[in-house]
Amino acid sequence: MTTIAQIQFFPDQASKMAGQVDTLLVWLILLTGAVTFAIAAVMIFFLAKYRKRAAADRTPPKAENLAIEVTWSVIPFFIFLGLFGWGAKIYFNESIDPKNAMEVHVVGKQWMWKLEHLQGKREINELHVPLGQTVKLVMTSQDVIHCFFMPAFRIKEDVLPGRYTTQWFKATKAGTYSIFCAQYCGTNHALMTGQVIVMTPTDFAAWLKTGRETVSVAQRGEQLFHSLGCSGCHAAQAAVRAPLLEGIYGSQVPLADGRIVHADERYLRDCILIPNTQIVAGFDPVMPSFQGRISEDDLFAIITYLKSIGSSPPEANIPNR
Amino acid sequence: MTGWRSRKDEYEAARVRRNLMPLPVQNYAVVEKEEPPSYLQEHTLRSWLFTTDHKRIGLLYLFTIIVFFVIAAIAAAIMRLNLLTPRGDLIQAETYNKLFTTHGVLMVWFFLIPSIPSVLGNFLLPLMLGARDLAFPKLNLLSWYIFILGGAIALYALLVGGVDTGWTFYTPYSSTYSNSHVALMAAGVFINGFSSILTGLNFIVTTHKLRAPGMTWFRLRLFVWSMYATSLIFVLATPVLAMTLTLMALERIWHVGVFDPALGGDPLLFQHLFWFYSHPAVYIMILPGMGVVSELICAFAKKRVFGYTFVAFASMAIALLGFLVWGHHMFVSSQSVFTGMIFSFLSFAVAVPSAIKVFNWTATLYRGSISLDTPMLYAIGFIGLFTVGGMTGLFLATLGIDVHVHDTYFVIAHFHYIMVGGMVMAFMGGLHFWWPKISGRMYPEFLGKMTAIVTFIGFNLTFFPQFILGYLGMPRRYHAYPEQFQVYNVLSTAGASILGLGYLLPLCYLIWSCRYGKRAGNNPWGAKGFEWETTSPPPVHNFEQPPVQTEEVYNYPPPGHEAVAD
Ligand SMILES: [Cu+2]
Ligand SMILES: [Cu+2]
Numbered sequence: 093m094t095t096i097a098q099i100q101f102f103p104d105q106a107s108k109m110a111g112q113v114d115t116l117l118v119w120l121i122l123l124t125g126a127v128t129f130a131i132a133a134v135m136i137f138f139l140a141k142y143r144k145r146a147a148a149d150r151t152p153p154k155a156e157n158l159a160i161e162v163t164w165s166v167i168p169f170f171i172f173l174g175l176f177g178w179g180a181k182i183y184f185n186e187s188i189d190p191k192n193a194m195e196v197h198v199v200g201k202q203w204m205w206k207l208e209h210l211q212g213k214r215e216i217n218e219l220h221v222p223l224g225q226t227v228k229l230v231m232t233s234q235d236v237i238h239c240f241f242m243p244a245f246r247i248k249e250d251v252l253p254g255r256y257t258t259q260w261f262k263a264t265k266a267g268t269y270s271i272f273c274a275q276y277c278g279t280n281h282a283l284m285t286g287q288v289i290v291m292t293p294t295d296f297a298a299w300l301k302t303g304r305e306t307v308s309v310a311q312r313g314e315q316l317f318h319s320l321g322c323s324g325c326h327a328a329q330a331a332v333r334a335p336l337l338e339g340i341y342g343s344q345v346p347l348a349d350g351r352i353v354h355a356d357e358r359y360l361r362d363c364i365l366i367p368n369t370q371i372v373a374g375f376d377p378v379m380p381s382f383q384g385r386i387s388e389d390d391l392f393a394i395i396t397y398l399k400s401i402g403s404s405p406p407e408a409n410i411p412n413r
Numbered sequence: 414m415t416g417w418r419s420r421k422d423e424y425e426a427a428r429v430r431r432n433l434m435p436l437p438v439q440n441y442a443v444v445e446k447e448e449p450p451s452y453l454q455e456h457t458l459r460s461w462l463f464t465t466d467h468k469r470i471g472l473l474y475l476f477t478i479i480v481f482f483v484i485a486a487i488a489a490a491i492m493r494l495n496l497l498t499p500r501g502d503l504i505q506a507e508t509y510n511k512l513f514t515t516h517g518v519l520m521v522w523f524f525l526i527p528s529i530p531s532v533l534g535n536f537l538l539p540l541m542l543g544a545r546d547l548a549f550p551k552l553n554l555l556s557w558y559i560f561i562l563g564g565a566i567a568l569y570a571l572l573v574g575g576v577d578t579g580w581t582f583y584t585p586y587s588s589t590y591s592n593s594h595v596a597l598m599a600a601g602v603f604i605n606g607f608s609s610i611l612t613g614l615n616f617i618v619t620t621h622k623l624r625a626p627g628m629t630w631f632r633l634r635l636f637v638w639s640m641y642a643t644s645l646i647f648v649l650a651t652p653v654l655a656m657t658l659t660l661m662a663l664e665r666i667w668h669v670g671v672f673d674p675a676l677g678g679d680p681l682l683f684q685h686l687f688w689f690y691s692h693p694a695v696y697i698m699i700l701p702g703m704g705v706v707s708e709l710i711c712a713f714a715k716k717r718v719f720g721y722t723f724v725a726f727a728s729m730a731i732a733l734l735g736f737l738v739w740g741h742h743m744f745v746s747s748q749s750v751f752t753g754m755i756f757s758f759l760s761f762a763v764a765v766p767s768a769i770k771v772f773n774w775t776a777t778l779y780r781g782s783i784s785l786d787t788p789m790l791y792a793i794g795f796i797g798l799f800t801v802g803g804m805t806g807l808f809l810a811t812l813g814i815d816v817h818v819h820d821t822y823f824v825i826a827h828f829h830y831i832m833v834g835g836m837v838m839a840f841m842g843g844l845h846f847w848w849p850k851i852s853g854r855m856y857p858e859f860l861g862k863m864t865a866i867v868t869f870i871g872f873n874l875t876f877f878p879q880f881i882l883g884y885l886g887m888p889r890r891y892h893a894y895p896e897q898f899q900v901y902n903v904l905s906t907a908g909a910s911i912l913g914l915g916y917l918l919p920l921c922y923l924i925w926s927c928r929y930g931k932r933a934g935n936n937p938w939g940a941k942g943f944e945w946e947t948t949s950p951p952p953v954h955n956f957e958q959p960p961v962q963t964e965e966v967y968n969y970p971p972p973g974h975e976a977v978a979d
Pocket of ligand 1: 281
């Protein structure tokens with residue numbers, strides 16, 4: 093049993109974002125609390141004053157009053173507008189792709205979280221991160237929809253099969269915090285929990301070195317790039333004419349159907365799994381689909397590899413016509 | 414209590430004697446001598462199963478939804494007991510998942526959605542409009558049979574093993590991964606939808622075509638306005654649910670790729686379609702309650718509602734805006750930031766008409782002549798709980814907060830404040846208010862008041878701790894949980910047992926009153942409206958003389974002019 097002292101009223105606050113969300117919450121509580129109590133007070137006052145047997149002035153007031161109605165519609169509306177703006181600002185900040193973030197790959201499956209650091213270190217249901225470092229989670233699911241929820245950082249994002257979603261946080265307090273799956277995903281949904289362990293950067297570096305030797309994710313991706321035959325087409329000297337992939341990540345890619353798309357993780361993923369839906373302008377649709385032939389882990393690795401090679405926009409890809 | 418009651422009767426007698434009501438009262442005084450057969454006269458089973466009388470059909474719905482309510486409430490009770498301990502020792506995870514699905518599906522589609530519309534709406538709409546029946550009485554009976562069919566299939570799905578997807582049926586879990594009877598349950602809900610659509614159609618046509626002479630749109634009762642708005646949602650939104658569930662079943666049975674990415678589908682499409690129906694459906698589950706409360710406030714403050722046009726149009730505004738906010742259920746499902754902002758903004762916008770209603774109800778009390786009978790206690794409870802529910806809705810519409818509390822107990826608490834604190838309180842209030850009309854008998858007033866208070870306390874104890882739980886981070890649909898959440902779960906379970914008492918009592922004393930309750934006069938509350946001008950219980954065709962609306966709606970005599978009992 094829990095003792096009184098252990099009763100929590102507020103969740104742990106382990107990032108700046110958490111503080112910002114809590115401030116907004118406190119203001120919301122004060123504001124809505126004040127209005128609720130005001131309504132209650134007025135109502136109780138009327139109930140007492142105008143109860144049937146009490147003597148009171150009951151001259152009928154006007155039954156409609158436009159001025160009053162407009163006032164009590166417009167004032168809440170503007171208050172709402174303020175709340176909307178405040179909340180939207182936090183949401184917007186949460187959704188900006190952070191710079192210099194340490195990337196961690198997350199794969200959700202019934203009923204566990206598999207995580208992989210770029211250095212190649214893997215964990216299950218645990219996420220070790222260094223203090224003060226922005227961490228970006230790139231997440232996908234192998235089966236149904238899950239949701240990666242870390243209350244101490246006040247963030248969550250659904251983890252979907254067939255696509256990547258991301259979220260980021262920057263821990264400001266060392267400690268151990270919960271991870272929950274917040275989206276119902278079947279029988280053991282409630283057991284799909286874990287822990288974020290925030291450590292000092294030195295501890296983290298030491299932790300990374302523990303366990304067996306690992307190759308980095310990008311290196312693994314490079315090996316796969318060769319073993320799966322990608323390089324047979326995508327290398328500069330290849331026989332098949334296929335776009336060079338150096339510096340593709342983050343560039344603008346012109347497609348055969350006239351669209352120009354931003355090459356992010358999701359684009360790269362779709363190129364590999366469903367290449368026919370987006371053909372690069374000027375190339376033949378000869379790339380085979382790797383759907384079902386490649387695991388989520390390996391896909392992550394290849395994409396990480398593609399992200400790691402070169403940063404110059406692949407001008408060579410745009411053919412002279 | 415008897416003393417109070419006899420004063421009421423005296424008042425009634427005095428009012429008739431002194432001819433204080435306009436024309437219809439006189440007609441009706443003549444009629445009373447002839448004692449027209451009440452709609453409850455016939456007792457055969459046949460007379461119930463083949464009736465086309467809207468009043469009897471309303472009661473058929475009442476009996477059926479009570480059955481579903483009891484099953485769904487038992488499911489909730491078992492869940493709450495299980496949550497007493499962090500490890501969830503009472504039942505297994507799989508059972509737990511099936512229970513919350515049962516609770517959700519039955520409460521939403523087989524209790525809340527039909528509660529006020531199909532029971533009170535059916536009973537009252539023609540009476541309030543001064544009509545003999547709904548526009549299509551046979552269609553009305555058909556709606557009930559369809560409802561029964563849908564319900565039977567849903568119960569069958571439970572008996573053969575149940576469903577574990579949650580009432581939201583999210584794909585690809587429902588369409589590919591779940592090993593339970595999803596398609597069967599979906600079929601039950603699908604069929605149930607047609608009952609809603611037909612009832613909605615019937616109500617819309619009735620409101621347009623069968624209003625008494627003199628009853629212009631702005632002389633409609635607010636309950637009728639709310640039924641009208643609800644019916645629009647029934648007719649416009651329910652087909653989307655039917656299509657969504659059909660697509661889901663197609664994918665499940667024949668692997669047609671619509672929602673499962675492994676089959677080339679898009680899992681978010683399901684959520685868009687589902688909430689495009691289900692958010693408006695949330696308003697199906699509150700608008701009727703607002704209608705009832707408007708009636709109760711007027712009747713017990715003996716006053717016309719303040720800002721009639723605003724309250725009426727607020728219902729319509731809610732019904733229409735309600736179609737534009739579905740995306741607020743998907744703020745963390747990876748939709749774009751911009752989309753999130755639009756849906757957040759619109760969700761705030763839809764809160765304005767709800768706020769208007771609360772303010773107008775409060776203002777109606779000003780200079781009223783207020784009596785605190787049971788229905789009024791429920792109405793006041795409704796306003797309080799609905800306000801808390803609405804205010805916490807603002808928290809959820811605020812993007813930065815929703816990211817944290819989405820899919821936690823905060824959301825559970827929020828919508829129970831609206832659905833149970835709001836709709837069920839209103840339903841109970843309405844049931845007590847119109848009980849004398851429905852049964853011809855009074856319920857025991859003291860017990861009624863006690864029950865209203867017990868319900869209010871039990872409700873708050875059950876659901877308020879869940880707000881805190883949610884902010885602390887306890888996700889919904891958890892069969893077991895970390896130890897730090899236990900205190901609030903224990904409180905919540907304790908509250909639920911009090912709440913249960915609050916529902917059990919009326920079930921007993923209302924049944925008791927059918928036989929032993931004091932006979933009710935035609936208008937025990939001294940309220941305005943056609944339904945109070947006919948006998949209690951009303952004759953088969955509602956009125957002996959078709960009533961005529963000669964005055965404004967809620968035209969309560971100015972204070973001092975009314976007959977006072979003492
Ligand atoms: Cu889950
Ligand atoms: Cu909604």
